[in-house]
Amino acid sequence: KQEVTQIPAALSVPEGENLVLNCSFTDSAIYNLQWFRQDPGKGLTSLLLIQSSQREQTSGRLNASLDKSSGRSTLYIAASQPGDSATYLCAVKEETSGSRLTFGEGTQLTVNP
Amino acid sequence: GAGVSQSPSNKVTEKGKDVELRCDPISGHTALYWYRQSLGQGLEFLIYFQGNSAPDKSGLPSDRFSAERTGGSVSTLTIQRTQQEDSAVYLCASSTPGHPTDTQYFGPGTRLTVL
Numbered sequence: 001k002q003e004v005t006q007i008p009a010a011l012s013v014p015e016g017e018n019l020v021l022n023c024s025f026t027d028s029a030i031y032n033l034q035w036f037r038q039d040p041g042k043g044l045t046s047l048l049l050i051q052s053s054q055r056e057q058t059s060g061r062l063n064a065s066l067d068k069s070s071g072r073s074t075l076y077i078a079a080s081q082p083g084d085s086a087t088y089l090c091a092v093k094e095e096t097s098g099s100r101l102t103f104g105e106g107t108q109l110t111v112n113p
Numbered sequence: 114g115a116g117v118s119q120s121p122s123n124k125v126t127e128k129g130k131d132v133e134l135r136c137d138p139i140s141g142h143t144a145l146y147w148y149r150q151s152l153g154q155g156l157e158f159l160i161y162f163q164g165n166s167a168p169d170k171s172g173l174p175s176d177r178f179s180a181e182r183t184g185g186s187v188s189t190l191t192i193q194r195t196q197q198e199d200s201a202v203y204l205c206a207s208s209t210p211g212h213p214t215d216t217q218y219f220g221p222g223t224r225l226t227v228l
Contacts, residue, residue, distance in 0.1 A: 004155075031215075032215060034216065034217070036219075042221055042222075043117075043204060043219040043220050043221040043222050044204070044206075044219040045219075046216045046217070046218065046219075049215065049216050089155075089156070091156075093215075099144055099146070099161050099163075099169070099208070099210055100146070100158040100161055100169060100172070101146075101148075101156075101158065101217060102158070103148075103155045103156040103157075104155060105154075105155040106155070
């Protein structure tokens with residue numbers, strides 16, 4: 001059974017810092033990996049999707065990398081801002097389990113002004 | 114265009130009552146998913162629809178839970194004889210499988226509280 005783990009569970013940083021969120025998964029037979037953002041009381045917003053054949057994706061200040069063989073992904077946030085405060089979730093879509101996503105428990109990020 | 118919408122946004126019910134949660138996917142999305150997010154738990158998959166069929170319903174926690182989708186569009190998740198452990202945020206997502214981005218787009222969720 002696929003398990004997705006995110007470290008750290010919570011992170012507090014001062015504004016302007018660069019930071020890295022980590023995601024690991026136990027079964028490397030994935031189709032893609034997605035990073036989401038969730039604001040309190042809201043749904044999920046997709047940030048980046050990396051196909052299994054890709055190594056990284058970039059969008060603005062965000063960069064996500066994928067090392068499929070070792071079961072790891074990182075989300076790099078450059079020059080963090082208070083508006084980046086949210087919970088960040090990673091999710092994998094497996095090759096053999098159809099279209100479901102398996103989620104980690106998230107990293108709660110607070111960026112202090 | 115409009116995103117995924119869900120109704121109601123909040124639902125408070127008494128233990129033992131039945132509830133219906135509604136999801137309107139993005140127009141043209143053939144795939145629809147239900148997930149549940151409980152306090153202190155991660156997001157759990159419940160059921161996946163492709164068109165009106167549900168090829169994967171393995172995440173439904175018990176036979177009190179059922180879902181249907183009509184016209185390849187709107188979906189309803191029904192929970193019968195609700196229990197306190199059913200309290201959670203129920204999230205719906207839709208996508209176009211096979212599309213290069215294959216991104217699942219999520220609605221705002223329905224927060225269910227069972228008293």
